[in-house]
Amino acid sequence: GAVVSQHPSWVICKSGTSVKIECRSLDFQATTMFWYRQFPKQSLMLMATSNEGSKATYEQGVEKDKFLINHASLTLSTLTVTSAHPEDSSFYICSARGIGQGRGSYEQYFGPGTRLTVT
Amino acid sequence: GIQVEQSPPDLILQEGANSTLRCNFSDSVNNLQWFHQNPWGQLINLFYIPSGTKQNGRLSATTVATERYSLLYISSSQTTDSGVYFCAVWLPGGYNKLIFGAGTRLAVHP
Numbered sequence: 001g002a003v004v005s006q007h008p009s010w011v012i013c014k015s016g017t018s019v020k021i022e023c024r025s026l027d028f029q030a031t032t033m034f035w036y037r038q039f040p041k042q043s044l045m046l047m048a049t050s051n052e053g054s055k056a057t058y059e060q061g062v063e064k065d066k067f068l069i070n071h072a073s074l075t076l077s078t079l080t081v082t083s084a085h086p087e088d089s090s091f092y093i094c095s096a097r098g099i100g101q102g103r104g105s106y107e108q109y110f111g112p113g114t115r116l117t118v119t
Numbered sequence: 120g121i122q123v124e125q126s127p128p129d130l131i132l133q134e135g136a137n138s139t140l141r142c143n144f145s146d147s148v149n150n151l152q153w154f155h156q157n158p159w160g161q162l163i164n165l166f167y168i169p170s171g172t173k174q175n176g177r178l179s180a181t182t183v184a185t186e187r188y189s190l191l192y193i194s195s196s197q198t199t200d201s202g203v204y205f206c207a208v209w210l211p212g213g214y215n216k217l218i219f220g221a222g223t224r225l226a227v228h229p
Contacts, residue, residue: 007199043221046216
């Protein structure tokens with residue numbers, strides 16, 4: 001149980017275009033989803049937290065107009081990188097925390113990540 | 120803010136060896152998780168361990184919350200154990216934030 005999927009697993013786009021990444025909780029309802037960014041050989045950096053049906057909370061230094069997050073249902077959150085530039089190239093990982101997981105409501109489960117390359 | 124420090128940063132083992140990874144945190148935390156990030160980037164939950172000791176096969180973890188550290192033991196290491204091991208803590212009162220350590224990069228050679 002507690003499986004989180006992401007789509008796509010990798011994407012290459014041209015500078016100036018927008019890219020949407022989907023994060024789904026497959027076997028539980030995710031009241032809260034998180035988006036992280038990871039550069040090569042570095043740790044995970046939290047970008048934003050989203051609760052179903054409400055606006056995302058962004059971490060300091062993360063541009064909310066560039067990284068649009070929507071958490072429209074208890075099983076789906078999306079991250080849209082708008083007007084992407086080469087410096088946005090990175091590994092984006094989502095995680096979910098929710099109800100019905102049985103092990104305590106604080107545990108997060110992670111998706112497999114999306115590797116974005118902007119050319 | 121809270122600091123999460125992991126040691127060692129890098130570790131090379133021969134298959135079959137045992138190892139201990141350490142995670143120190145600078146303040147009281149609500150909960151702690153250990154993850155393994157495999158070479159493809161997937162984070163795998165190893166332990167959810169705010170205190171005490173847990174075991175799962177060749178892996179075990181101990182958290183001593185009063186002394187602000189946690190240990191991850193890997194016994195009889197295998198090449199598939201290679202990857203990066205992260206510990207992450209929840210802030211008290213900040214249930215929405217996991218703070219990650221920098222990770223321990225493990226390479227197990229046959």
